[in-house]
Amino acid sequence: MTEQPAALQISDEIAISIENMNKWYGAFHVLRDIDLTVYRGERIVIAGPSGSGKSTLIRCINALEEHQQGKIIVDGTLLSSDLKNIDRIRSEVGMVFQHFNLFPHLTILENCTLAPIWVRKIPKREAEDIAMHFLEKVKIPEQADKYPGQLSGGQQQRVAIARSLCMRPRIMLFDEPTSALDPEMIKEVLDTMVALAEEGMTMLCVTHEMGFARQVANRVIFMDQGQIVEQNEPEEFFNNPQSDRTKLFLSQIL
Ligand code: ADP
Numbered sequence: 001m002t003e004q005p006a007a008l009q010i011s012d013e014i015a016i017s018i019e020n021m022n023k024w025y026g027a028f029h030v031l032r033d034i035d036l037t038v039y040r041g042e043r044i045v046i047a048g049p050s051g052s053g054k055s056t057l058i059r060c061i062n063a064l065e066e067h068q069q070g071k072i073i074v075d076g077t078l079l080s081s082d083l084k085n086i087d088r089i090r091s092e093v094g095m096v097f098q099h100f101n102l103f104p105h106l107t108i109l110e111n112c113t114l115a116p117i118w119v120r121k122i123p124k125r126e127a128e129d130i131a132m133h134f135l136e137k138v139k140i141p142e143q144a145d146k147y148p149g150q151l152s153g154g155q156q157q158r159v160a161i162a163r164s165l166c167m168r169p170r171i172m173l174f175d176e177p178t179s180a181l182d183p184e185m186i187k188e189v190l191d192t193m194v195a196l197a198e199e200g201m202t203m204l205c206v207t208h209e210m211g212f213a214r215q216v217a218n219r220v221i222f223m224d225q226g227q228i229v230e231q232n233e234p235e236e237f238f239n240n241p242q243s244d245r246t247k248l249f250l251s252q253i254l
């Protein structure tokens with residue numbers, strides 16, 4: 001594995017620390033010896049072929065998947081089987097998936113206020129104010145009273161981002177947030193993510209949008225067969241890939 005370049009250590013504050021982490025699905029060794037330190041404010045793009053373990057890795061960070069070996073520390077909290085720690089980590093970490101997973105029977109506003117009201121115990125009016133604030137940020141406040149099925153895919157994904165932000169996460173995980181979208185909707189979602197990055201959000205994004213990686217990421221991580229094969233600043237990563245597997249991948253997608 002390539003060492004993390006010193007120049008990338010943009011802050012001494014560590015958001016996520018993963019040490020020697022291994023995970024199996026039954027007998028299948030899906031993540032191998034993962035070491036990764038994410039500093040606060042970093043914008044990391046995770047790239048790699050389908051099946052390389054990208055989703056599994058980011059799902060381990062908020063305990064949507066269990067890991068069997070090694071340590072994951074998020075915002076100073078050790079991820080263990082202790083449910084209190086899992087709750088604490090999940091409340092710090094927002095996640096946006098390829099499929100938006102909005103509740104179809106709730107309005108856009110209700111989708112955004114549900115968790116703040118029931119999990120964070122925020123009064124309804126205040127939760128609605130916060131929700132409107134973030135719906136404005138993602139540029140769809142006028143959709144607040146509609147249902148998800150009445151919105152385009154790009155709009156639904158922006159709602160999903162706003163909904164995550166309503167929980168005031170310190171870290172955002174994205175798993176191919178634009179992969180299910182029609183081409184003309186990809187940009188509006190990426191623009192939302194760019195704005196979030198500009199505000200200093202710590203972000204880990206699994207994406208095939210290499211333009212986004214070049215524009216926003218301070219580090220690109222390349223995974224293959226459950227391992228971090230290579231990582232570098234985007235410029236170096238794209239112009240001067242080190243491993244043959246990275247070169248092959250880039251030749252296929254660029
Ligand atoms: P990626 O996101 O890079 O496409 P994934 O993390 O989804 O890769 O999957 C990595 C590997 O683990 C794949 O071979 C996939 O088939 C396998 N896998 C994913 N989820 C499960 C699961 N729940 N049970 C068994 N195998 C799984």
Ligand code: MG
Pocket residue numbers: 054055056175176
């Ligand atoms: Mg995936």
